[in-house]
Amino acid sequence: MPEHLISTDDFCSHYKVEYSFINSLQQHGLIEITSIDQHSFIDHDHLKNIEKLVRLHYDLDINLEGIEAITYLLNRVKNMQAEIIALKNRLRLYEDKQVSDTF
Protein backbone atom coordinates (compact mmCIF):
# COMPACT_ATOMS: atom_id res chain seq x y z
CA MET A 1 0.00 0.00 0.00
CA PRO A 2 1.45 3.39 -0.94
CA GLU A 3 2.46 5.53 2.02
CA HIS A 4 0.12 8.36 1.15
CA LEU A 5 -2.97 6.17 1.46
CA ILE A 6 -4.91 4.98 4.46
CA SER A 7 -7.29 2.04 4.16
CA THR A 8 -10.93 3.00 4.59
CA ASP A 9 -11.25 0.42 7.38
CA ASP A 10 -8.39 2.00 9.31
CA PHE A 11 -9.86 5.43 8.73
CA CYS A 12 -13.22 4.34 10.09
CA SER A 13 -11.60 2.78 13.11
CA HIS A 14 -9.36 5.81 13.87
CA TYR A 15 -12.15 8.32 13.43
CA LYS A 16 -14.89 6.15 14.90
CA VAL A 17 -17.19 6.43 11.91
CA GLU A 18 -19.25 3.84 10.07
CA TYR A 19 -18.05 2.52 6.77
CA SER A 20 -21.50 3.14 5.31
CA PHE A 21 -21.06 6.88 5.95
CA ILE A 22 -17.80 7.02 4.01
CA ASN A 23 -19.45 4.99 1.27
CA SER A 24 -22.36 7.42 1.11
CA LEU A 25 -19.98 10.40 0.90
CA GLN A 26 -18.38 8.77 -2.11
CA GLN A 27 -21.73 8.00 -3.72
CA HIS A 28 -22.73 11.64 -3.33
CA GLY A 29 -19.49 12.63 -5.06
CA LEU A 30 -18.22 14.42 -1.95
CA ILE A 31 -15.00 12.43 -1.52
CA GLU A 32 -12.64 10.34 -3.61
CA ILE A 33 -11.86 6.75 -2.73
CA THR A 34 -8.96 4.89 -4.35
CA SER A 35 -9.46 1.19 -5.08
CA ILE A 36 -6.50 -1.19 -5.18
CA ASP A 37 -7.02 -4.95 -5.41
CA GLN A 38 -10.60 -4.67 -4.25
CA HIS A 39 -9.56 -2.68 -1.18
CA SER A 40 -10.51 0.93 -0.75
CA PHE A 41 -8.19 3.69 0.40
CA ILE A 42 -8.24 7.40 1.16
CA ASP A 43 -5.45 9.69 0.04
CA HIS A 44 -3.78 11.64 2.87
CA ASP A 45 -4.33 14.84 0.88
CA HIS A 46 -8.10 14.28 1.11
CA LEU A 47 -8.14 13.66 4.85
CA LYS A 48 -8.65 17.28 5.80
CA ASN A 49 -11.81 17.51 3.75
CA ILE A 50 -13.15 14.18 4.95
CA GLU A 51 -12.46 15.13 8.57
CA LYS A 52 -14.58 18.21 8.01
CA LEU A 53 -17.45 16.20 6.55
CA VAL A 54 -17.21 13.78 9.48
CA ARG A 55 -17.48 16.69 11.92
CA LEU A 56 -20.46 18.12 10.09
CA HIS A 57 -22.27 14.81 10.30
CA TYR A 58 -21.30 13.48 13.72
CA ASP A 59 -20.78 16.69 15.70
CA LEU A 60 -23.43 18.88 14.12
CA ASP A 61 -25.92 16.18 13.14
CA ILE A 62 -26.18 17.30 9.51
CA ASN A 63 -27.39 14.71 7.04
CA LEU A 64 -25.80 13.97 3.68
CA GLU A 65 -28.11 16.22 1.70
CA GLY A 66 -27.25 19.06 4.06
CA ILE A 67 -23.53 18.31 3.75
CA GLU A 68 -23.86 18.36 -0.02
CA ALA A 69 -25.52 21.80 0.05
CA ILE A 70 -22.98 23.10 2.58
CA THR A 71 -20.07 21.88 0.47
CA TYR A 72 -21.44 23.74 -2.53
CA LEU A 73 -22.00 26.91 -0.52
CA LEU A 74 -18.58 26.73 1.16
CA ASN A 75 -16.96 26.57 -2.26
CA ARG A 76 -18.87 29.69 -3.19
CA VAL A 77 -17.79 31.37 0.05
CA LYS A 78 -14.16 30.43 -0.69
CA ASN A 79 -14.34 31.92 -4.18
CA MET A 80 -16.05 35.04 -2.89
CA GLN A 81 -13.45 35.50 -0.14
CA ALA A 82 -10.69 35.27 -2.74
CA GLU A 83 -12.53 37.85 -4.81
CA ILE A 84 -12.95 40.16 -1.81
CA ILE A 85 -9.20 40.02 -1.08
CA ALA A 86 -8.45 40.81 -4.73
CA LEU A 87 -10.92 43.72 -4.69
CA LYS A 88 -9.53 45.05 -1.39
CA ASN A 89 -6.05 44.98 -2.88
CA ARG A 90 -7.31 46.93 -5.89
CA LEU A 91 -9.08 49.38 -3.63
CA ARG A 92 -5.75 50.25 -1.99
CA LEU A 93 -4.84 51.98 -5.24
CA TYR A 94 -7.59 54.53 -4.80
CA GLU A 95 -7.81 54.90 -1.02
CA ASP A 96 -5.07 57.51 -0.55
CA LYS A 97 -6.07 59.32 -3.74
CA GLN A 98 -9.56 59.75 -2.33
CA VAL A 99 -8.10 61.39 0.78
CA SER A 100 -5.96 63.82 -1.20
CA ASP A 101 -8.88 64.65 -3.51
CA THR A 102 -10.91 65.88 -0.58
CA PHE A 103 -8.44 68.64 0.25
Add this chain to the structure above:
Amino acid sequence: MEYVDYYKVLGVDKNVSASDIKNAYRKLARKHHPDLNPNDKEANKKFQQINEANEVLSDPEKRKKYDQYGKDWKHAEEFARRGSFGERQRQSQRQYSNQGGQTFSGGFGEDDFSDFFASMFGGQESRGRSRQTKFRGQDYNAELKLDLIDAYKTHQQTITVNGKNVRITIPAGIENGQQIRLKGYGAPGVNGGPNGDLYITFSITNNTNFKRMGNDLYTTVEIDLYTAVLGGEVTVDTLSGKVKLKVKPETQNETKIRLKGKGFPVYKKEGEFGDMFITFSVKIPTNLTEKQKELFKELAKTTS
Protein backbone atom coordinates in the same frame (compact mmCIF):
# COMPACT_ATOMS: atom_id res chain seq x y z
CA MET B 1 -10.58 36.24 35.49
CA GLU B 2 -14.30 36.39 35.03
CA TYR B 3 -17.00 33.91 35.85
CA VAL B 4 -18.49 32.41 32.70
CA ASP B 5 -22.21 31.67 32.68
CA TYR B 6 -22.27 28.53 30.54
CA TYR B 7 -26.07 28.29 30.64
CA LYS B 8 -26.30 31.77 29.23
CA VAL B 9 -23.76 30.94 26.52
CA LEU B 10 -25.95 28.06 25.35
CA GLY B 11 -29.13 30.05 25.95
CA VAL B 12 -30.69 27.43 28.22
CA ASP B 13 -32.25 27.32 31.64
CA LYS B 14 -30.34 25.86 34.60
CA ASN B 15 -32.76 22.99 34.97
CA VAL B 16 -32.67 21.71 31.40
CA SER B 17 -32.02 18.07 30.58
CA ALA B 18 -28.84 16.71 29.02
CA SER B 19 -30.63 16.25 25.70
CA ASP B 20 -31.78 19.89 25.71
CA ILE B 21 -28.16 20.95 26.25
CA LYS B 22 -27.08 18.77 23.36
CA ASN B 23 -29.75 20.29 21.12
CA ALA B 24 -28.89 23.84 22.15
CA TYR B 25 -25.19 23.18 21.55
CA ARG B 26 -25.79 21.71 18.11
CA LYS B 27 -28.10 24.52 17.08
CA LEU B 28 -25.51 27.15 18.01
CA ALA B 29 -22.60 25.11 16.67
CA ARG B 30 -24.31 24.87 13.27
CA LYS B 31 -24.27 28.64 13.19
CA HIS B 32 -20.77 29.34 14.52
CA HIS B 33 -18.73 26.21 13.77
CA PRO B 34 -15.37 27.11 12.13
CA ASP B 35 -16.02 24.57 9.37
CA LEU B 36 -19.04 26.62 8.37
CA ASN B 37 -17.38 30.01 8.88
CA PRO B 38 -13.99 29.82 7.19
CA ASN B 39 -11.60 32.66 8.05
CA ASP B 40 -14.11 34.22 10.44
CA LYS B 41 -12.27 34.95 13.68
CA GLU B 42 -15.39 36.21 15.46
CA ALA B 43 -17.31 33.03 14.67
CA ASN B 44 -14.34 30.97 15.78
CA LYS B 45 -14.21 32.82 19.09
CA LYS B 46 -17.93 32.40 19.61
CA PHE B 47 -17.67 28.70 18.82
CA GLN B 48 -14.93 28.29 21.42
CA GLN B 49 -17.29 29.69 24.05
CA ILE B 50 -20.11 27.41 22.92
CA ASN B 51 -17.78 24.43 22.82
CA GLU B 52 -16.49 25.18 26.29
CA ALA B 53 -20.01 25.53 27.66
CA ASN B 54 -20.95 22.21 26.10
CA GLU B 55 -17.78 20.59 27.43
CA VAL B 56 -18.86 21.45 30.96
CA LEU B 57 -22.63 21.10 30.81
CA SER B 58 -22.73 17.87 28.81
CA ASP B 59 -20.48 16.11 31.31
CA PRO B 60 -22.48 15.19 34.44
CA GLU B 61 -19.47 15.45 36.76
CA LYS B 62 -18.29 18.77 35.40
CA ARG B 63 -21.80 20.14 35.38
CA LYS B 64 -22.24 19.15 39.02
CA LYS B 65 -19.02 20.85 39.99
CA TYR B 66 -19.91 23.93 37.97
CA ASP B 67 -23.40 24.15 39.47
CA GLN B 68 -21.99 23.80 42.94
CA TYR B 69 -18.96 26.06 42.68
CA GLY B 70 -19.48 28.03 39.49
CA LYS B 71 -19.74 31.51 40.96
CA ASP B 72 -17.43 30.57 43.77
CA TRP B 73 -14.85 29.02 41.48
CA LYS B 74 -11.90 29.94 43.68
CA HIS B 75 -12.92 27.21 46.10
CA ALA B 76 -13.23 24.61 43.40
CA GLU B 77 -9.78 23.19 44.09
CA GLU B 78 -11.01 21.85 47.37
CA PHE B 79 -13.75 20.05 45.48
CA ALA B 80 -11.21 18.66 43.05
CA ARG B 81 -9.10 17.25 45.87
CA ARG B 82 -12.09 15.47 47.29
CA GLY B 83 -13.47 14.42 43.94
CA SER B 84 -12.11 12.41 41.10
CA PHE B 85 -11.03 15.19 38.77
CA GLY B 86 -7.60 14.66 37.32
CA GLU B 87 -5.64 17.87 37.14
CA ARG B 88 -3.37 17.46 34.22
CA GLN B 89 -1.58 20.58 33.28
CA ARG B 90 -3.05 22.03 30.17
CA GLN B 91 -0.50 22.39 27.47
CA SER B 92 -1.51 24.84 24.89
CA GLN B 93 0.05 23.67 21.70
CA ARG B 94 -1.56 26.27 19.59
CA GLN B 95 0.09 29.50 20.60
CA TYR B 96 3.35 30.17 18.94
CA SER B 97 5.45 33.15 18.32
CA ASN B 98 8.59 33.66 16.37
CA GLN B 99 11.45 36.09 16.66
CA GLY B 100 9.77 38.52 14.32
CA GLY B 101 6.74 38.85 16.55
CA GLN B 102 4.26 37.20 14.22
CA THR B 103 1.42 35.43 15.91
CA PHE B 104 0.69 31.84 15.14
CA SER B 105 -2.50 30.20 16.15
CA GLY B 106 -4.20 26.92 15.54
CA GLY B 107 -6.89 26.67 12.97
CA PHE B 108 -9.57 25.31 15.14
CA GLY B 109 -8.97 26.45 18.64
CA GLU B 110 -11.39 24.05 20.28
CA ASP B 111 -9.07 23.40 23.17
CA ASP B 112 -8.32 27.06 23.77
CA PHE B 113 -10.56 27.21 26.77
CA SER B 114 -10.93 30.20 29.02
CA ASP B 115 -8.90 30.81 32.17
CA PHE B 116 -12.09 30.23 34.11
CA PHE B 117 -12.37 26.73 32.64
CA ALA B 118 -8.68 26.01 33.25
CA SER B 119 -9.03 27.17 36.83
CA MET B 120 -12.01 24.92 37.52
CA PHE B 121 -11.20 21.87 35.46
CA GLY B 122 -7.47 22.06 34.82
CA GLY B 123 -6.17 20.71 31.56
CA GLN B 124 -8.59 17.93 30.92
CA GLU B 125 -8.78 17.03 27.31
CA SER B 126 -11.88 17.83 25.43
CA ARG B 127 -13.94 14.74 24.84
CA GLY B 128 -15.29 16.26 21.69
CA ARG B 129 -11.90 16.27 20.05
CA SER B 130 -11.25 12.56 20.36
CA ARG B 131 -12.41 11.89 16.84
CA GLN B 132 -10.09 14.50 15.38
CA THR B 133 -6.83 13.53 16.97
CA LYS B 134 -6.62 9.86 16.11
CA PHE B 135 -4.74 10.06 12.87
CA ARG B 136 -3.92 13.23 10.95
CA GLY B 137 -2.22 16.01 12.90
CA GLN B 138 -3.93 19.35 13.20
CA ASP B 139 -3.21 22.23 10.90
CA TYR B 140 -1.59 25.39 12.15
CA ASN B 141 -2.47 28.82 10.84
CA ALA B 142 -0.14 31.77 10.90
CA GLU B 143 -0.05 35.32 9.72
CA LEU B 144 3.21 36.73 8.50
CA LYS B 145 3.67 40.46 8.10
CA LEU B 146 5.89 41.67 5.29
CA ASP B 147 6.44 45.06 3.83
CA LEU B 148 6.25 45.67 0.11
CA ILE B 149 10.02 45.86 -0.25
CA ASP B 150 10.37 42.37 1.32
CA ALA B 151 7.73 41.00 -1.01
CA TYR B 152 9.64 42.37 -4.02
CA LYS B 153 12.46 39.84 -3.68
CA THR B 154 12.55 36.09 -3.11
CA HIS B 155 13.94 35.72 0.37
CA GLN B 156 14.15 33.32 3.26
CA GLN B 157 12.83 33.74 6.75
CA THR B 158 13.13 31.56 9.79
CA ILE B 159 10.00 31.27 11.84
CA THR B 160 9.54 29.34 15.04
CA VAL B 161 6.53 27.09 15.23
CA ASN B 162 5.95 25.26 18.48
CA GLY B 163 9.61 25.59 19.44
CA LYS B 164 10.80 24.30 16.09
CA ASN B 165 12.63 26.55 13.64
CA VAL B 166 11.22 26.44 10.15
CA ARG B 167 13.12 28.08 7.32
CA ILE B 168 10.79 29.16 4.58
CA THR B 169 11.39 30.65 1.19
CA ILE B 170 9.01 33.43 0.28
CA PRO B 171 8.82 33.80 -3.47
CA ALA B 172 8.98 37.31 -4.90
CA GLY B 173 5.63 38.74 -5.93
CA ILE B 174 3.54 37.33 -3.08
CA GLU B 175 0.20 39.15 -2.76
CA ASN B 176 -1.44 40.68 0.28
CA GLY B 177 -3.87 38.07 1.68
CA GLN B 178 -2.23 35.21 -0.20
CA GLN B 179 -1.92 31.94 1.66
CA ILE B 180 0.74 29.28 1.26
CA ARG B 181 0.69 25.76 2.65
CA LEU B 182 3.72 24.07 4.18
CA LYS B 183 2.85 20.43 4.04
CA GLY B 184 3.67 18.44 7.16
CA TYR B 185 4.58 21.45 9.34
CA GLY B 186 1.44 21.22 11.45
CA ALA B 187 0.90 19.10 14.55
CA PRO B 188 2.29 15.56 14.39
CA GLY B 189 -0.04 12.80 13.31
CA VAL B 190 -0.81 9.84 15.54
CA ASN B 191 -1.17 6.12 14.82
CA GLY B 192 1.03 6.54 11.75
CA GLY B 193 -1.06 9.39 10.38
CA PRO B 194 0.42 12.29 8.45
CA ASN B 195 1.35 15.55 10.13
CA GLY B 196 -0.98 18.49 9.73
CA ASP B 197 -0.01 21.40 7.53
CA LEU B 198 1.09 24.94 8.31
CA TYR B 199 -0.87 27.63 6.50
CA ILE B 200 0.76 31.04 6.31
CA THR B 201 -1.30 34.03 5.28
CA PHE B 202 0.70 37.06 4.21
CA SER B 203 -0.22 40.53 5.29
CA ILE B 204 1.70 43.05 3.23
CA THR B 205 2.04 46.61 4.39
CA ASN B 206 3.06 49.29 1.98
CA ASN B 207 5.13 52.21 3.21
CA THR B 208 6.42 53.22 -0.19
CA ASN B 209 5.21 55.85 -2.64
CA PHE B 210 4.11 53.10 -4.97
CA LYS B 211 0.64 51.64 -5.21
CA ARG B 212 0.45 48.03 -6.19
CA MET B 213 -2.29 46.51 -8.28
CA GLY B 214 -1.51 42.91 -9.10
CA ASN B 215 1.93 43.00 -10.70
CA ASP B 216 1.75 46.65 -11.69
CA LEU B 217 2.96 49.61 -9.68
CA TYR B 218 1.55 53.11 -9.81
CA THR B 219 3.16 56.31 -8.69
CA THR B 220 2.89 60.06 -9.17
CA VAL B 221 5.92 62.17 -10.09
CA GLU B 222 5.98 65.94 -9.77
CA ILE B 223 7.48 67.93 -12.61
CA ASP B 224 7.87 71.69 -12.70
CA LEU B 225 5.90 73.83 -15.11
CA TYR B 226 8.91 74.70 -17.24
CA THR B 227 9.88 71.05 -17.81
CA ALA B 228 6.24 70.26 -18.62
CA VAL B 229 6.08 73.09 -21.17
CA LEU B 230 9.53 72.89 -22.71
CA GLY B 231 10.34 69.22 -22.15
CA GLY B 232 13.34 67.82 -20.34
CA GLU B 233 14.48 65.00 -18.11
CA VAL B 234 13.36 63.77 -14.75
CA THR B 235 14.81 61.10 -12.45
CA VAL B 236 12.25 58.77 -10.88
CA ASP B 237 12.56 56.05 -8.25
CA THR B 238 11.54 52.49 -9.04
CA LEU B 239 11.86 49.45 -6.79
CA SER B 240 14.90 48.39 -8.81
CA GLY B 241 16.65 51.76 -8.67
CA LYS B 242 16.52 55.22 -10.22
CA VAL B 243 15.49 55.71 -13.82
CA LYS B 244 15.96 58.78 -16.03
CA LEU B 245 12.90 59.70 -18.03
CA LYS B 246 12.45 62.08 -20.92
CA VAL B 247 9.57 64.49 -20.56
CA LYS B 248 8.07 65.53 -23.87
CA PRO B 249 7.49 69.24 -24.48
CA GLU B 250 3.92 70.35 -23.71
CA THR B 251 3.27 67.51 -21.33
CA GLN B 252 -0.17 67.93 -19.78
CA ASN B 253 -0.93 67.58 -16.09
CA GLU B 254 -2.02 64.01 -15.15
CA THR B 255 -0.26 62.54 -18.20
CA LYS B 256 0.35 58.83 -17.65
CA ILE B 257 3.31 56.91 -18.98
CA ARG B 258 4.18 53.24 -18.72
CA LEU B 259 7.58 51.83 -17.83
CA LYS B 260 7.52 48.30 -19.12
CA GLY B 261 8.98 45.68 -16.78
CA LYS B 262 9.53 48.11 -13.90
CA GLY B 263 6.60 46.87 -11.86
CA PHE B 264 6.36 44.03 -9.35
CA PRO B 265 7.78 40.55 -9.97
CA VAL B 266 5.24 37.99 -11.16
CA TYR B 267 4.75 35.32 -8.47
CA LYS B 268 6.76 32.19 -9.22
CA LYS B 269 7.70 33.39 -12.70
CA GLU B 270 11.33 34.28 -12.46
CA GLY B 271 12.43 37.22 -14.56
CA GLU B 272 8.87 38.37 -15.31
CA PHE B 273 7.73 41.73 -14.03
CA GLY B 274 4.67 43.87 -14.28
CA ASP B 275 4.80 47.48 -15.44
CA MET B 276 5.11 50.79 -13.66
CA PHE B 277 2.63 53.53 -14.43
CA ILE B 278 3.75 57.05 -13.72
CA THR B 279 1.39 60.00 -13.55
CA PHE B 280 2.99 63.40 -14.03
CA SER B 281 1.75 66.06 -11.70
CA VAL B 282 2.68 69.51 -12.97
CA LYS B 283 3.66 71.85 -10.18
CA ILE B 284 2.58 75.46 -10.68
CA PRO B 285 5.28 77.86 -9.44
CA THR B 286 4.53 79.93 -6.36
CA ASN B 287 6.11 83.00 -4.74
CA LEU B 288 6.76 84.56 -8.14
CA THR B 289 8.98 87.60 -8.31
CA GLU B 290 7.65 90.79 -9.90
CA LYS B 291 9.74 90.10 -12.96
CA GLN B 292 8.36 86.57 -13.31
CA LYS B 293 4.81 87.89 -12.99
CA GLU B 294 5.51 90.39 -15.71
CA LEU B 295 6.89 87.68 -17.96
CA PHE B 296 3.81 85.52 -17.39
CA LYS B 297 1.61 88.50 -18.24
CA GLU B 298 3.59 88.99 -21.42
CA LEU B 299 3.18 85.34 -22.17
CA ALA B 300 -0.54 85.48 -21.51
CA LYS B 301 -0.93 88.36 -23.98
CA THR B 302 0.63 86.21 -26.72
CA THR B 303 -2.09 83.59 -26.35
CA SER B 304 -5.08 85.93 -26.57
